[in-house]
Amino acid sequence: MTIDCADPQRLVDFWxxxxxxxxxxxxDGHINWRDYWTxxxxxxxxxxxxAGMTPESIIDPAGRGPRVWFQRVPEPKVVKNRLHLDLKVSGGRGVALAVRVQRVNAMVERLTSAGATTLRILDEPGEDHFGVLLCDPEGNEFCVA
Incomplete structure (x- = not known):
């Protein structure tokens, strides 16, 4: 997976x-990616x-999730994402709504401390759902639910 950005290191740290x-x-044997590429x-x-002097990609240490590369591009993000990540932290509908809200809010607090911005709370009356729409430090939208 590749995400275009202005500052790869900032997004590496955040994600x-x-x-x-x-x-x-x-x-192995290379001090950084630039050394490897040359x-x-x-x-x-x-x-x-x-390029390549600091990490520009991240990996799942358990080897299950996809590699994500943060590609530096010259143009800024100007429109809403056509694709976004959903971070599932609540435990799903088998968990009491109050517990799910607490888990989601804890992750939102952690991520806003790391540079995310809250855009909208997703808690329609009468629905058994709670989530939060956020954006990362460069404005890429994602959900925590």
């Missing part, structure tokens, strides 16, 4: 916190300034 992932280390034959002059 490691959100997903429980870790920065993807460079292959060893694989990519001319230094073809690499953008600073």
């Amino acid at each position: 490691c916190e959100a997903l429980g992932y870790v920065p993807e280390p460079p292959p 060893a694989m034959g990519v001319p230094e002059a073809e690499l953008p300034a600073g």
Whole structure:
């Protein structure tokens, strides 16, 4: 999975916190990804300034989830996402609504402390659902439910 962004390191830090992932280390024997790419034959002059000096991708330490690469692009995000992540932290409908609300709110507090912004509470009257729509530090929307 690839996410376009202005500041890969900022999103690496944020999404490691959100997903429980870790920065993807460079292959053995390389001090960083730039060192690896040049060893694989990519001319230094073809690499953008600073590319690969700090982690730009994250991985699930358990090996179950997808790798996420944060690709630096020059243009800013200007419209609503066409795709977003849902972080399922509540335990599902088999758990009492009050407990689900508490779990979601705890994660929202953790993520807003890490740089997320709350956009909307998703708690329609009469529905057995609670979630929160947030955006990451670069404005990419995601839900916690």
